[in-house]
Amino acid sequence: MTAIFFLLPFSLILALLGLGGFVWTLKHGQYEDPQGDASRILYDHLDDGPKV
Amino acid sequence: MAVIDTSADFSAFVRRGADGASRLELLVKGARCAGCMAKIEKGVGELPGVELARLNLTSGKLSVAFKGVGDPARVIETLDRLGYPATPYDPNEAREEHDREGRRLVLALGVAGFGAGNVMMFSVPVWAGLFGQELGPATRETMYWLSALIATPCALYAGMPFFESAFRSLRRGKANMDVPISIGVILTLIVSFSETLLHGAHAYFDAAVSLLFLLLIGRYLDHKLRAQARSAARDLLALQAPAAARLDGRGREHMVPVSDVGVGDRLAVAPGERVPVDGVVEEGASTLDNALITGESTPAAVLVGHACHAGALNLGGRLVIRASAKSEDSAVAAIARLMEAGAQTKSAYVRLADKAAAIYVPVVHTLAAATFIVGWSLGLEFRQALLRAAALLIITCPCALGLAVPAVQITASGRLFRKGVLVKSGAALERLAEVDHVVFDKTGVLTEGRPRLLKTPRDVVEMVAPLARASRHPLARAIAEAAGPGEVATDTKETAGQGIEGYIGGRKARLGRASFVGAPDTGAETELWFAFEGGTMARLRFSDQIRPDAAQAIAALKARGLTVEILSGDLAGPVEAAAREVGVEDWHACLTPFEKVDAIEMLTAAGRKVLMVGDGLNDAAALAKAHAAMAPGSALDASQNAADLVFSGEALAAVPLAIDVARAARKRAMENFEMSAVYNLMAAPAAMLGLVNPFIAAIAMSASSLVVMLNALRMNWAGGRS
Numbered sequence: 001m002t003a004i005f006f007l008l009p010f011s012l013i014l015a016l017l018g019l020g021g022f023v024w025t026l027k028h029g030q031y032e033d034p035q036g037d038a039s040r041i042l043y044d045h046l047d048d049g050p051k052v
Numbered sequence: 053m054a055v056i057d058t059s060a061d062f063s064a065f066v067r068r069g070a071d072g073a074s075r076l077e078l079l080v081k082g083a084r085c086a087g088c089m090a091k092i093e094k095g096v097g098e099l100p101g102v103e104l105a106r107l108n109l110t111s112g113k114l115s116v117a118f119k120g121v122g123d124p125a126r127v128i129e130t131l132d133r134l135g136y137p138a139t140p141y142d143p144n145e146a147r148e149e150h151d152r153e154g155r156r157l158v159l160a161l162g163v164a165g166f167g168a169g170n171v172m173m174f175s176v177p178v179w180a181g182l183f184g185q186e187l188g189p190a191t192r193e194t195m196y197w198l199s200a201l202i203a204t205p206c207a208l209y210a211g212m213p214f215f216e217s218a219f220r221s222l223r224r225g226k227a228n229m230d231v232p233i234s235i236g237v238i239l240t241l242i243v244s245f246s247e248t249l250l251h252g253a254h255a256y257f258d259a260a261v262s263l264l265f266l267l268l269i270g271r272y273l274d275h276k277l278r279a280q281a282r283s284a285a286r287d288l289l290a291l292q293a294p295a296a297a298r299l300d301g302r303g304r305e306h307m308v309p310v311s312d313v314g315v316g317d318r319l320a321v322a323p324g325e326r327v328p329v330d331g332v333v334e335e336g337a338s339t340l341d342n343a344l345i346t347g348e349s350t351p352a353a354v355l356v357g358h359a360c361h362a363g364a365l366n367l368g369g370r371l372v373i374r375a376s377a378k379s380e381d382s383a384v385a386a387i388a389r390l391m392e393a394g395a396q397t398k399s400a401y402v403r404l405a406d407k408a409a410a411i412y413v414p415v416v417h418t419l420a421a422a423t424f425i426v427g428w429s430l431g432l433e434f435r436q437a438l439l440r441a442a443a444l445l446i447i448t449c450p451c452a453l454g455l456a457v458p459a460v461q462i463t464a465s466g467r468l469f470r471k472g473v474l475v476k477s478g479a480a481l482e483r484l485a486e487v488d489h490v491v492f493d494k495t496g497v498l499t500e501g502r503p504r505l506l507k508t509p510r511d512v513v514e515m516v517a518p519l520a521r522a523s524r525h526p527l528a529r530a531i532a533e534a535a536g537p538g539e540v541a542t543d544t545k546e547t548a549g550q551g552i553e554g555y556i557g558g559r560k561a562r563l564g565r566a567s568f569v570g571a572p573d574t575g576a577e578t579e580l581w582f583a584f585e586g587g588t589m590a591r592l593r594f595s596d597q598i599r600p601d602a603a604q605a606i607a608a609l610k611a612r613g614l615t616v617e618i619l620s621g622d623l624a625g626p627v628e629a630a631a632r633e634v635g636v637e638d639w640h641a642c643l644t645p646f647e648k649v650d651a652i653e654m655l656t657a658a659g660r661k662v663l664m665v666g667d668g669l670n671d672a673a674a675l676a677k678a679h680a681a682m683a684p685g686s687a688l689d690a691s692q693n694a695a696d697l698v699f700s701g702e703a704l705a706a707v708p709l710a711i712d713v714a715r716a717a718r719k720r721a722m723e724n725f726e727m728s729a730v731y732n733l734m735a736a737p738a739a740m741l742g743l744v745n746p747f748i749a750a751i752a753m754s755a756s757s758l759v760v761m762l763n764a765l766r767m768n769w770a771g772g773r774s
Contacts, residue, residue: 008173008198011170011173012170012202015166015169015170016166018166019162019163019166022162022166023159023162026155026158026159026162031158032108032110033108033109033110033111034110035109035110036089036107036108036109036110039085039086039089039109040086040089042086043086043090
């Protein structure tokens, strides 16, 4: 039972981190141009982060 | 697309930032691969003054940031040289791009997904307890409280789109599908809280969130369908009326958005371009193709002082016109009002899902009330009876119903999109499936809308072709097209609105109007004359050709049990000839736009569901009034706005195909409804008898949604395999 009291908040924090990460990707426009992002990694000089 | 004169000034399309920097948004055609993207970004990025050029490969939009004021003409010129024609976006349109609603739905979907996934973590021990595993009431309650901690905020946030829509609908005195959803979710939360407080065994926190998660998938698909069509429609508009060339005092051309043109402005209209607003010709002479506006297939000659209408295609020489109306109140105003009235009748259409809700809501809510009252009067505890009624509402919550239609429609429209047909909304597909009568416009729909050379001896075509290849006039181009590539005349000189003169193999020759070549003038606009100096003269005649697959498409429509009719603004002769060629017995000619609307109204009053296929301004009001409407990609923007579906390409086969897919989509949606009904018929009695527990609710809900989704994917094969 003690393990649960430790594991539950821990797993929740992990999940919240995941949700936070999703919101971050959304706010930074990572879903605006899926086709372009897939192509950009093929070129060294284009391999930059997405732009808002 | 009209060739953009790159010496012109495009500065009106540049958006100024506060920090002195400026931005330009362009629609780039033909960029499809990583290589194109690298080439474009490198080419434009290296121009002086350009800070950053970034191409969105998905939407085909290039966004250019300048350090200072910027030189948009240079960017367009560079893109043209790289082989990608580009059109600037109206800055006002570009700002509206941002898809707020879509982002909000994705965010809600993310939150619901997080909630559903994590509540499940606490639900699994509870479910295990339901099957005899050891789980004390205290542990179960702890699990419920932890579930509540996650589920409540997630459900309240993710449910907002539904709650808001339900509230709006109730305020109008109606109940759409979101009303039972909202009642279901809120009631589930309340019952779960009270059960946990009263140490009950059944709480449904997981059901509330996973229900919203599944429903949001459906909602997001529906939104995506509309957003995709909206942006495609905007792209078409940007390509069609990119700009007007306004002349300043010194005669220099400035490209301005059409909406900025004021009364009294002097505008240049190059050959091959459309007249941007209503106006009066001040300089030049030419021939205008009014097919899109009046439906007439014969071009009309215009001289200084003649009026010309927005949308007319300039076939001859360069014209300078003085604008006599702004773009929003050009001759189209009366037609626009008619279109608005038509659009209102369309919005009165009740969608399939809402029709289902109209049956579903009273039935289920009456059943729930009956469960409670009968259960209580038959000796159940008050709390027990209430819990059974709540379980009924939860398990019959229209999860599958919410997915049933959008999942089918997004697959159907994706399939049509790959075939070159753009669907503007899910409702459009539903209406198209009901159609039983098809009305065609003639010019530009049944016909190609551009001149083709009529049967001419091969040696004559060969003789004329070198001179024709040197001209950009549509009639000359039709000759060049018929002759294929070859020799080009030298020392050519083109006189606008008259003809072209040049040397073929050292002999001087002329091609043009009868008077230009020296032949007796017949006044006909669809013919050209050709002669070597002092030699015999040859006459070349043109006509607007029927689309090659028109007869086939109409036969296909008839085979599907639809009746076909032609309503045209053109003269009786050409309409009758076209009708005979494509095999339509029922045709009417010389109709005004208003008579077309009357004809559609009469058909509607007679109980027919009419599909209108048209392209001109004279069709726009009829398109808006008809039950469903299609327009070719070459249609005027007003008509494309009024149409539900826009098909690109030359083939009229898109019309029967779209009807097939729409009918298949309706069939799939009805199957989905039937499956949901069967599911509810099994689930509802179980809930009323108190046989439902949280585990069964979770399995039943997700299984029914999955079945509905899989059935929708079968749409990918509708109307024949690709």
